[in-house]
Amino acid sequence: xxxxxxxxxxxxxxxxxxxxxxxxxxxxxxxxxxxxxxxxxxxxxxxxxxxxxxxxxxxxxxxxxxxxxxxxxxxxxxxxxxxxxxxxxxxxxxxxxxxxxxxxxxxxxxxxxxxxxxxxxxxxxxxxxxxxxxxxxxxxxxxxxxxxxxxxxxxxxxxxxxxxxxxxxxxxxxxxxxxxxxxxxxxxxxxxxxxxxxxxxxxxxxxxxxxxxxxxxxxxxxxxxxxxxxxxxxxxxxxxxxxxxxxxxxxxxxxxxxxxxxxxxxxxxxxxxxxxxxxxxxxxxxxxxxxxxxxxxxxxxxxxxxxxxxxxxxxxxxxxxxxxxxxxxxxxxxxxxxxxxxxxxxxxxxxxxxxxxxxxxxxxxxxxxxxxxxxxxxxxxxxxxxxxxx
Numbered sequence: 001x002x003x004x005x006x007x008x009x010x011x012x013x014x015x016x017x018x019x020x021x022x023x024x025x026x027x028x029x030x031x032x033x034x035x036x037x038x039x040x041x042x043x044x045x046x047x048x049x050x051x052x053x054x055x056x057x058x059x060x061x062x063x064x065x066x067x068x069x070x071x072x073x074x075x076x077x078x079x080x081x082x083x084x085x086x087x088x089x090x091x092x093x094x095x096x097x098x099x100x101x102x103x104x105x106x107x108x109x110x111x112x113x114x115x116x117x118x119x120x121x122x123x124x125x126x127x128x129x130x131x132x133x134x135x136x137x138x139x140x141x142x143x144x145x146x147x148x149x150x151x152x153x154x155x156x157x158x159x160x161x162x163x164x165x166x167x168x169x170x171x172x173x174x175x176x177x178x179x180x181x182x183x184x185x186x187x188x189x190x191x192x193x194x195x196x197x198x199x200x201x202x203x204x205x206x207x208x209x210x211x212x213x214x215x216x217x218x219x220x221x222x223x224x225x226x227x228x229x230x231x232x233x234x235x236x237x238x239x240x241x242x243x244x245x246x247x248x249x250x251x252x253x254x255x256x257x258x259x260x261x262x263x264x265x266x267x268x269x270x271x272x273x274x275x276x277x278x279x280x281x282x283x284x285x286x287x288x289x290x291x292x293x294x295x296x297x298x299x300x301x302x303x304x305x306x307x308x309x310x311x312x313x314x315x316x317x318x319x320x321x322x323x324x325x326x327x328x329x330x331x332x333x334x335x336x337x338x339x340x341x342x343x344x345x346x347x348x349x350x351x352x353x354x355x356x357x358x359x360x361x362x363x364x365x366x367x368x369x370x371x372x373x374x375x376x377x378x379x380x381x382x383x384x385x386x387x388x389x390x
Contacts, residue, residue, distance in 0.1 A: 006034075008031055008034060008035060008036035009034055009035045009036065009062075010035075010036055011035060011036070011037070011059055011061050011062070011168075012061060012166075012167075012168050012225040012228055013059055013061070013168060013228055013229060013232055014036065016229055016232055016233070017038045017059065017243065024041060024236070024242070024243055025041070026038035026039070026040065026041050026243070026245060027040055027041060027042075027043075028040040028245070028247075030246070032062065032141070032246055033062055033140075033141035033142040034062075034141075035061075035062040035141065037059075037062065037245075037246045038059065038243070038245045038246065039245045039246050039247045040245040040247050040248075041242070041243050041244065041245055042242070044245075044247040044248050044251060044342075045342045047242070047244045047245060047247070047248040048248040048251050048252060048342045048343075049342055049343075050174070050242050050244070051173055051174045051214055051216060051244055051248060051252055052174065052175075052216065052252075052342075052343060052383075053174070053175065054174050054175070054176045054240040054241070054242070055172055055173065055174035055175070055176040055177045055180050055218070055238075055240050055241045055242075056172075056173050056174055056214075056241070056242060056243075056244035056248070057170060057171070057172055057232065057235050057236060057241050057242070057243050057244060058170065058171040058172075058173065058243075058244050058245075058246075058249055059168070059169075059170060059232075059243075060169045060170070060171050060213075060220070060249075061165075061167070061168045061169045061170075062141040063138055063139070063140065063141050063144070063165070063169050064138060064139035064140065064141060064143075064144030064147060064148065064163075064165050065136070065137070065138045065163075065164040065165060065167065065169055065207075065222055066136075066137050066138075066139070066148060066151075066161055066162060066163050066164055066165070067134055067135070067136055067137075067161075067162045067164060068085065068088075068089060068134070068135045068136075068137055068151065068155070068159055068160070068161050068162075069085065069133055069134040069135070069159060069160055069162070070084060070085050070133035070134075070158075070159055070160075071157070071158075071159070071160060074133055076132070076133060077132055078129070078132050079132075081132035081133035082098070082100070082102075082125055082132055082133065083098045084133065085133050085134065085135055085159055086098040086100065086125075086135065088154070088155050088158050088159050089123065089135060089137075089151070090284070090289075090290065091154055091290075091291075092110050092111065092150065092151065092154055092290075092291065093108040093109060093110060093111065093121075093123070093290065094108065094109065094111060094271065094279065094280040094284050094290040094293075094296065095107075095108030095109075095123065095279055095280065095281060095284065096281035096282075096283045096284050097123055097125075097135070098283075099281065099283060100123075100124075100125040101125065102125055102126070102127045102128075102129070103124075103125065103126070103127030103196050103197055103198055104124070104125055104195065104196060104197070105122055105123070105124040105125075105195040105196060105197050105209050105211060106122070106123050106124075106195070106279075107120065107121075107122055107195075107279060108120070108121060108122075108123060108279050109121070109265070109271055109276070109279065110139075110147060110150065111271075111290060111291040111292050111296075112267055112291060112292065113291050113292060114291075114292050114295060115270045115271075115291065115292020115293070115294075115295040115296045116266070116267040116268050116269060116270060116292065117261070117265040117266065117267065117269055117270070117271065117274070118143065118146070118147070118150070118267060119139050119140050119143040119146075119147050119261055119265075120140065120259060120261055120265055121137060121138060121139045121140070121147070122137065122138045122209065122211065123135055123136075123137050124136040124137070124197040124209060125197075126197065126199065127196075127197060127198045127199070128199060131199075136197060136207060136209075136222075137151075138169070138220070140261045142261065142262060143261060144165065148161060148163060164222060166225060167222055167223060167224050167225055167228075168222070168223050168224075168225055168228035168231075168232075169220060169221070169222050169223075170220070170221045170223065170228070170231065170232060170235070171212050171213065171214075171218060171219070171220045171221075172218050172219050172221065172235060172241070173212045173213075173214040173216045173217075173218035173244075173252075174214070174216045174217070174218060174240075175216065175217065175386065176238075176240035176241070177216070177217055177218040177219060178190055178217060178388070179240070180235060180238045180240055180241055181208075181219055183238065184231075184234045184235055184238060185200060185202050185203070185206065185208075185221075185231075186200050186202055188200070189208065189210075189219065192208075192210040192219075192388075193210060193388050193389060193390040194210055194211065194217075194387035194388050194389055194390070195209070195210065195211055196209065196210050197209045197210075203223055203227040203230060203231040203234075204223065204224045204226070204227040205224070206221055206222065206223055206231075207221075207222040208220070208221050208222070210388065213249060213252070213253050213256075213258060214249070214252035214253060214256060215252065215253070215255060215256025215257075215258070215381060215383060215384075215385045215386065215387075216252075216385075216386050216387075217386055217387055217388045250337075250339070251339055251340070251341070251342065254337055254338075254339055254341070254348060254350065254382075255341050255343055255344070255348065255381065255382045255383040256381045256382075256383060256385060257310060257350065257380030257381030257382060258381075259274060259276070259308070260337060263321060263336045263337045263350075264308055264336050264337065264350060269352075270292065270295060270296055270299060270304065271296065272296055272299035272300055272304045273299065273304040273305075273306050273307060273308065273352065274308045275307060275308045275309075275380070277300060280296070280300075285297065285300070303355050304355060305354065305355060306333065306352045306353060306354055306355060307352065307353065307355045307358040308336075308350060308351070308352055308380075309350065309351065309352070309353055309358050309377050309378075309380070310348070310349075310350055310377065310378040310379060310380040310381075310382060311325070311335065311338075311348070311349040311350065311351055311364070311366070311375050311376070311377060311378065312346065312347075312348060312349075312375060312376050312378045312382075313346075313347045313348075313349065313366060313373055313374075313375045314373070314374040314375055314376060315373055315374070316346075316347065317347065317366075317368050317373050318338055318339055318340055318347035318349070319335045319338045319347065319349045319366040319368055319373070319375065320335065320337075320338040320339065320349070321335060321336055321337055321338065322334065322335065323335040323338065323349070323351075323366050323367060323368060324366075324367040325351055325353055325364050325365070325366060325367075325375075326364065326365045326366075326367060326372065327357055327362075327363075327364050327365065332353050332354045332357050332364065333351055333352045333353035333354060333357070333364075334351055334352060335349045335350070335351040335366065336350055336351045336352065337349065337350045337351075338350070338351075341382060341383070343382075343383050344382060344383070348382050349366075349375075350380070353377070357377065358377060359377060360377055360378055360379045361376060361377065361378075362376070362377040363375075363376055363377075364376070364377065
């Protein structure tokens with residue numbers, strides 16, 4: 001699942017995931033971004049289907065949560081404080097962070113000077129008035145050291161980055177997630193909608209976003225390590241909740257058509273090529289003051305040379321990362337992620353093709369073990385999202 005040079009880091013809840021209480025202990029662990037992660041409990045397909053029908057609990061504590069805040073005593077209040085801290089992070093991302101309302105979360109990308117993606121991340125403006133001048137940010141596991149260093153170095157003395165990756169981050173995902181969260185944590189969780197954030201005085205203090213990486217409704221819950229076992233056990237005691245491993249997390253996000261950094265996104269790929277133009281709001285397009293703006297705005301106007309697409313193989317052979325995509329015997333792209341969709345009972349893939357071939361319905365060939373296999377470009381997501389919108 002990943003490469004590491006030293007001993008694997010253990011999750012704070014490692015003992016819980018290894019314990020076989022009620023037959024729920026993980027059966028398979030593996031390396032992902034240097035962490036020893038539970039990959040499977042019952043098996044990928046039953047875990048995947050449980051999340052789509054009930055609620056799955058994922059440990060995503062390998063991710064990089066942090067708080068980014070103006071220095072203490074900054075003297076600013078409300079929107080003025082928010083705009084000041086947001087302006088600093090906007091020097092690195094193309095999203096309109098200054099325009100966030102209290103309690104709103106935005107998905108965006110860290111950019112290099114050429115407009116390539118250094119990472120994708122979530123940035124939230126806390127709902128609480130006392131947290132004006134703070135942002136809650138979650139970056140990816142494999143890039144968090146570089147991300148944190150870049151954000152802190154860029155900010156200098158203007159703002160402080162406080163890492164929270166010594167805490168636990170749990171994701172509760174699926175159609176039963178709201179009922180479970182209301183029963184276990186707070187009834188007020190029902191009032192939250194997709195891409196909102198709020199703090200709750202339960203299990204110590206929780207920072208909760210209504211978001212996730214499965215296409216289902218759900219929450220991501222940041223909890224202090226000393227309270228994490230109690231929270232996880234309380235959630236798992238609900239009959240609709242089972243622990244879910246990293247394997248099903250990947251198959252769920254693939255069905256949902258969501259990017260995985262290092263696959264659909266990297267330092268050479270722009271948000272426009274990745275079909276993420278929607279993350280660049282009107283104000284930022286007009287100001288053109290983010291890294292790589294010249295390239296990105298040109299691609300917006302003229303279309304990029306390549307584009308991320310969904311791909312449906314027309315037989316049962318899955319096309320995985322690295323498979324060449326051809327048309328008329330000529331290479332036109334490459335698969336970046338692929339596997340089997342339990343919901344569609346069929347293979348699915350994502351990849352990049354020359355923009356001329358990116359239209360849904362276009363026929364292409366996937367070169368699997370030297371043999372061309374027929375496939376078709378298809379709209380994303382493969383399985384509809386079921387977020388709770390406002």
